[in-house]
Each structure stands twice: as structure tokens, then as C-alpha cells.
Amino acid sequence: MTRLNALELVDIVLDEGSYLSWDTTPVQPAGGISDAYAAELEAAAQKSGVDESIITGEGTIAGRRVAVIAGEFRFLAGSIGVAAAERLVDAIERATLEGLPLLAGPASGGTRMQEGTIAFLSMVKITNAVIAHRKAGLPYLVYLRHPTTGGVFASWGSLGHVTVAEPGSLIGFLGPRVFEAIYGEKFPENVQTGENLHKMGIVDAVIGPERIAGTVSRVLDVLMGAKEVPSSVPDPDTAPDSVDPNSDAWAAITSSRRPERPGVRDLLRTAANTVLPLNGTGEGEKDPGLLLALAKFGSAPCIVLGQDRFRQDSREPMGPAALREARRGMRLAAELHLPLVTVIDTPGAALSKEAEEGGIAGEIARSLADLANLDAPSVSLILGEGSGGGALALIPTDRVLSAEHGWLSPLPPEGASAIVHRTTERAAEMAQSQGVHAPMLQANGVVDRIIAEHSDASDEPLDFVARVGETLEYELISLMREPSARRLARRMDRYRGLGI
Numbered sequence: 002m003t004r005l006n007a008l009e010l011v012d013i014v015l016d017e018g019s020y021l022s023w024d025t026t027p028v029q030p031a032g033g034i035s036d037a038y039a040a041e042l043e044a045a046a047q048k049s050g051v052d053e054s055i056i057t058g059e060g061t062i063a064g065r066r067v068a069v070i071a072g073e074f075r076f077l078a079g080s081i082g083v084a085a086a087e088r089l090v091d092a093i094e095r096a097t098l099e100g101l102p103l104l105a106g107p108a109s110g111g112t113r114m115q116e117g118t119i120a121f122l123s124m125v126k127i128t129n130a131v132i133a134h135r136k137a138g139l140p141y142l143v144y145l146r147h148p149t150t151g152g153v154f155a156s157w158g159s160l161g162h163v164t165v166a167e168p169g170s171l172i173g174f175l176g177p178r179v180f181e182a183i184y185g186e187k188f189p190e191n192v193q194t195g196e197n198l199h200k201m202g203i204v205d206a207v208i209g210p211e212r213i214a215g216t217v218s219r220v221l222d223v224l225m226g227a228k229e230v231p232s233s234v235p236d237p238d239t240a241p242d243s244v245d246p247n248s249d250a251w252a253a254i255t256s257s258r259r260p261e262r263p264g265v266r267d268l269l270r271t272a273a274n275t276v277l278p279l280n281g282t283g284e285g286e287k288d289p290g291l292l293l294a295l296a297k298f299g300s301a302p303c304i305v306l307g308q309d310r311f312r313q314d315s316r317e318p319m320g321p322a323a324l325r326e327a328r329r330g331m332r333l334a335a336e337l338h339l340p341l342v343t344v345i346d347t348p349g350a351a352l353s354k355e356a357e358e359g360g361i362a363g364e365i366a367r368s369l370a371d372l373a374n375l376d377a378p379s380v381s382l383i384l385g386e387g388s389g390g391g392a393l394a395l396i397p398t399d400r401v402l403s404a405e406h407g408w409l410s411p412l413p414p415e416g417a418s419a420i421v422h423r424t425t426e427r428a429a430e431m432a433q434s435q436g437v438h439a440p441m442l443q444a445n446g447v448v449d450r451i452i453a454e455h456s457d458a459s460d461e462p463l464d465f466v467a468r469v470g471e472t473l474e475y476e477l478i479s480l481m482r483e484p485s486a487r488r489l490a491r492r493m494d495r496y497r498g499l500g501i
């Protein structure tokens with residue numbers, strides 16, 4: 002397979018003719034360099050046509066200005082010495098100062114062996130520069146190209162808000178031939194590949210270079226969305242005809258469990274106009290029960306964390322990894338000041354040895370803590386079942402919406418009945434007395450707004466999810482337009498005051 006070099010990549014990703022190099026003459030390492038290394042640098046420059054292993058600059062993608070840093074593998078394997086590190090840090094700092102989103106396309110053998118430990122330590126300043134960029138609320142997107150290894154993968158290659166890999170790429174920490182030389186055996190096949198990292202929840206997608214521009218453009222449309230607050234939209238009338246706290250809780254529970262009831266994927270498919278799914282925690286775990294995506298409802302950009310009941314196993318509905326994935330979404334929202342939408346639709350958190358050993362209770366606690374204290378506008382939506390701590394973990398937001406037949410309870414009503422009556426038979430009675438259904442949740446101040454189901458969401462799935470989408474757009478924009486200190490104070494007061 003022929004691979005693009007750094008300039009070819011920049012050419013194919015940026016709008017035609019828009020690339021402007023930021024590079025200046027490479028710095029000399031303090032203490033100078035040997036004649037032999039100087040000759041190697043000269044030969045590398047001849048071979049690659051560039052003067053260092055990194056190129057930096059700016060350009061536009063679909064008209065939007067972006068900064069780029071890319072590795073040139075043909076220059077000493079894209080390895081990072083003092084000069085390459087300096088070039089990277091200068092470009093990252095400039096992108097931060099100029100408020101530009103930053104795209105990185107590494108391809109590298111890691112730290113430059115000819116420069117040794119002092120070059121190795123440059124991983125620290127590169128990491129610091131990336132973190133300062135992120136802390137400024139600016140997107141950092143990484144395209145891991147073939148091959149990316151060592152200290153490049155272990156610094157700027159692994160710090161993206163969103164990370165994708167090139168098809169068929171070798172992406173790994175220690176190079177396979179180094180492993181073989183040290184240990185006398187081959188490194189296992191199909192481990193250090195972009196595809197495997199995707200399978201393991203380390204990268205978000207595997208995408209060819211020709212699709213990068215389109216993907217980046219859509220990702221930035223969402224991630225830069227918080228920088229311009231959208232104009233307000235009218236409040237759609239989505240209230241049910243009547244809201245009666247004495248209505249039948251069990252009827253709502255039965256309705257929420259109908260197999261044809263629309264789920265979070267139906268909501269995104271029908272009611273969102275941009276959807277970019279992310280994959281797993283980015284740290285090596287994924288759980289199909291939770292969907293993490295960048296999306297837009299109308300003009301409102303957001304991060305969606307949705308419990309997908311169609312992908313939750315009845316025995317292991319949602320494990321600790323799902324909540325770690327959710328917390329990744331919360332961190333993204335916090336850093337980029339992007340609104341967050343959570344969708345609650347779960348028969349409960351996983352109850353198993355694996356879940357206990359994976360820290361399920363702790364993950365619920367940390368999700369509650371992160372979400373309730375999130376410094377970004379947030380909306381939760383009880384779409385259907387809301388059972389137990391796994392559901393509560395995604396509730397504490399600025400605005401809590403519920404479908405008419407949504408519900409929230411400390412555990413499944415059957416379980417509550419078993420605790421109190423030593424039988425599951427009295428679940429309906431328990432649900433009623435515990436006040437789990439939407440009208441009661443609203444009466445108690447848990448839910449702010451109920452979205453009508455005309456007879457039942459399962460019977461009008463498209464109209465129902467469209468109604469939900471319109472409501473989300475309105476609520477998100479209203480929150481974005483409010484000063485954040487006021488919004489946060491109201492959120493704290495609200496949860497402090499519940500029940501008293």
C-alpha cells in the first residue's frame with residue numbers, strides 16, 4: 002500500500018491551495034551535534050524533501066481555519082529530536098494563541114535514537130503544550146498514521162479529543178522488530194493495528210485519508226459549536242394533554258418495556274442532523290450498552306451519552322465500562338464547554354462478579370459527581386426505563402426531561418417488591434407507592450418537563466422522536482444562552498432542595 006507523506010496528507014485534507022507553512026529553520030540541540038549525525042540529517046532531508054521530521058502550518062477545511070502538525074516518516078522515521086519537538090511545541094502554542102483547532106497526523110518511530118535522553122524528555126513539553134491547547138477549550142484531533150510508535154504514540158498521539166487511525170496501520174508502543182530483538186520471539190500478530198485499537202475502544206474509528214477532511218469538518222462543526230451561541234428557537238408545545246400524578250405507574254412501566262419502543266439510536270437517526278459516534282473510553286474499554294456521540298439537534302451542538310437498551314444484555318445490561326465511557330463524554334463536554342445530553346433507558350446496572358470487580362458502585366458515584374458538577378449546560382432525558390443507580394448516574398443535569406411513559410426508581414419495581422414483600426408479585430403496587438412515573442417525578446421536582454406520547458411512543462415512533470429532538474434543541478439553546486454561574490447555582494440548589 003502506498004502511504005501519503007506529510008505534505009501529501011496536508012494537501013488531501015486541507016482545502017485546495019490553503020496550506021501555509023509555519024516552519025522556520027530547525028533549531029540546533031544545545032551542545033551541538035556530531036558530524037555523523039549532521040550527515041544523517043542531510044541525507045534525510047535529501048530523501049524526504051523536508052528539513053525535519055515534522056511539518057507544521059495552517060489551512061482551511063470547508064472554509065474553517067485549522068492548524069496542522071504532521072510527521073514525515075521518510076525523515077529518520079518521523080522520529081522526534083530536539084528540533085522536531087521545538088517545531089511541534091511552537092506550532093501547538095501558536096494554534097492555542099490564535100484560537101485554532103489543531104489536527105495532528107503523526108507517523109513515527111518515536112524518540113530519535115541519535116539524540117537520546119534529552120530528546121526523550123521532550124515528550125513532557127509536547128504533552129504540556131497539547132494540554133494547554135485543550136484547556137483553552139480548543140479541539141485537538143489526532144489521525145494516527147502508519148506507523149506510529151514509541152514516545153509519539155505515548156504523548157501527542159494519544160491525547161486527542163477524537164482519535165482515528167489509518168486503515169492497515171501499525172500503531173503500537175514498542176516497535177515489533179525491537180521487541181523481537183530484545184525477547185527473541187515475534188510480537189503477536191494483529192495487536193498493534195489501527196483496527197485492533199478500534200476493537201478495543203482505544204481509537205474512535207479507522208478512516209482512510211480521503212475521508213479525513215469530511216470527518217474533521219463535521220466533528221469541528223459540533224466541537225466548535227459552543228463558540229457561537231445559536232439564536233433562540235421557539236419553545237415547542239410537546240406537553241401531554243393531562244398530567245396526573247395518580248395515573249397508573251405500572252401502565253407506564255409496561256409501555257417502556259415494549260420491544261418496539263424507540264431507543265436512543267432511533268432518536269439520533271431521526272431527530273439529529275449530525276451524528277458522529279465515538280468509540281469506547283479511548284482508554285481500552287467499551288460497552289455496547291452506552292452510546293457516545295457528537296451530535297446536533299437543529300442548531301444545537303452537543304455530546305450525547307445514551308443508554309441503548311437494544312444493546313444491553315438482560316443479565317449484564319450496563320457495566321462499569323459504560324459509565325467510564327459516559328465520563329469520557331462528560332470530560333469532553335467540560336473541556337470544550339459543549340452542552341451534554343444524557344439519555345436514560347436501562348433496566349439497571351450490571352449485577353455480577355465482573356461488574357463488582359470493575360468498580361460499578363464507584364463508577365456510579367463518579368458519574369454522579371462529574372455530571373452534577375459539570376461546568377457545561379446539561380439536559381437528561383428519561384426515554385423509557387430508569388432503573389437503579391445506573392440510571393441515576395446520568396440524571397443530575399440542569400434540565401431533566403421525561404417521556405410520558407418514562408420512569409425512575411431505586412431498583413426495578415420487582416426488586417422493590419421482593420425487598421418489602423418477599424415476592425415480585427406486588428411490583429405494580431410498589432411502583433405506584435414509590436412514585437416512579439413521570440407525572441409523580443414532575444410533582445416531586447425531579448423532572449422539569451414531560452414530553453407527550455400520543456397514546457404510546459411505540460405506536461408513533463417517528464413523531465415521538467421528532468418531538469423529543471425539537472424539545473432538546475429548544476432546551477439546549479436556552480441553557481447555552483444563560484450565564485453559566487447562574488445555571489450552575491440553580492442546579493446545585495435544585496438537587497440540594499429535592500425532597501424537603
Ligand SMILES: CC(C)(COP(=O)(O)OP(=O)(O)OC[C@H]1O[C@@H](n2cnc3c(N)ncnc32)[C@H](O)[C@@H]1OP(=O)(O)O)[C@@H](O)C(=O)NCCC(=O)NCCSC(=O)CC(=O)O
Pocket residue numbers: 077078080109110111112113114115121148150151152153155171174175176177178179
Ligand atoms: C516504526 C517501525 C515499526 C517502522 O518499521 P519499518 O520497517 O517501516 O522501517 P525501519 O525500521 O526500516 O525504519 C526506517 C529507518 O528509520 C530508522 N528509525 C526507526 N525508528 C527510529 C528512531 N526512533 N530513531 C531513529 N531512527 C529510527 C530505522 O533505523 C531505519 O533506518 P535505516 O533506513 O537507516 O535503516 C520501526 O522503525 C521501529 O520499530 N522503530 C522503533 C519503534 C520504537 O520502539 N520506538 C521507541 C523509541 S523510544 C521512545 O520513543 C520513547 C518511549 O517509548 O516512550
